Amino acid sequence: KQAALAAEISANVLSGETLNVHWNLTLAANAMSVDLPYGKMDEVEALKGVKSVMLVPQYSIDPREQADLNTISSGNMIGSYNAWLEGYTGAGSRIAIVDTGLDSDHPSFNSAAFDYSLLVTSTKNGKQIADYNLLTAAKINEVLPQLHAAERYEGLTGNALYVSSKIAFGFNYIDATLDITHDNDQQGDHGTHVAGIVAANPADGSVTGVAPQAQLMILKVFPDGSTGANSDDILAALEDCVALGVDV
Numbered sequence: 001k002q003a004a005l006a007a008e009i010s011a012n013v014l015s016g017e018t019l020n021v022h023w024n025l026t027l028a029a030n031a032m033s034v035d036l037p038y039g040k041m042d043e044v045e046a047l048k049g050v051k052s053v054m055l056v057p058q059y060s061i062d063p064r065e066q067a068d069l070n071t072i073s074s075g076n077m078i079g080s081y082n083a084w085l086e087g088y089t090g091a092g093s094r095i096a097i098v099d100t101g102l103d104s105d106h107p108s109f110n111s112a113a114f115d116y117s118l119l120v121t122s123t124k125n126g127k128q129i130a131d132y133n134l135l136t137a138a139k140i141n142e143v144l145p146q147l148h149a150a151e152r153y154e155g156l157t158g159n160a161l162y163v164s165s166k167i168a169f170g171f172n173y174i175d176a177t178l179d180i181t182h183d184n185d186q187q188g189d190h191g192t193h194v195a196g197i198v199a200a201n202p203a204d205g206s207v208t209g210v211a212p213q214a215q216l217m218i219l220k221v222f223p224d225g226s227t228g229a230n231s232d233d234i235l236a237a238l239e240d241c242v243a244l245g246v247d248v
Contacts (some may be wrong), residue, residue: 033232060228090211092132099191108200111164
């Protein structure tokens with residue numbers, strides 16, 4: 001029905017010009033994200049089967065805003081230390097960071113430190129690492145046909161999306177690339193800050209996240225420029241989270 005509607009808009013609203021469709025959303029909503037002249041919104045909304053037409057909201061992050069990362073006090077406030085003592089370290093969890101990306105070579109996300117700590121935990125609890133059902137490149141390949149990322153990036157593979165055992169998935173939804181770093185944007189390191197609070201490995205002994213043994217999935221929705229994140233890109237990323245079995 002979305003394809004038929006797109007064809008109708010192209011033929012009858014845009015006088016034969018092909019409608020540029022960014023995303024076909026089917027889980028978060030039955031919706032299409034398209035490029036449409038502002039003056040044509042009412043005309044499209046009048047078409048049969050269209051409930052509403054709206055502008056895509058955009059969100060920005062002020063790069064001047066800085067926050068001090070202090071897990072020493074916050075750990076006591078939220079009870080993470082007690083959770084660790086009870087064995088809840090995030091092992092086996094998949095946590096998505098839908099944000100500005102990640103400083104993927106930061107020591108807090110070192111895969112060797114993650115692998116070692118998970119091995120210690122599994123041995124202590126009489127388990128195998130395989131018991132934690134970690135996301136792998138092979139498992140990404142299994143759901144690749146369902147991913148919006150694969151629609152936007154020709155020839156995409158699970159191996160390309162899989163960064164490491166710690167950073168199990170990475171895609172740039174707004175630029176449609178595999179670049180998830182902060183190196184080329186003006187949005188600051190907000191995504192790294194959030195990811196560190198959530199799941200930093202104590203690789204260098206300075207910072208430990210709330211769930212240090214969780215896998216991270218980085219879905220970058222802020223662009224390599226000064227503009228903000230678009231709601232449709234965020235929704236496409238969230239729909240991929242469903243297909244990838246994200247827990248948080």
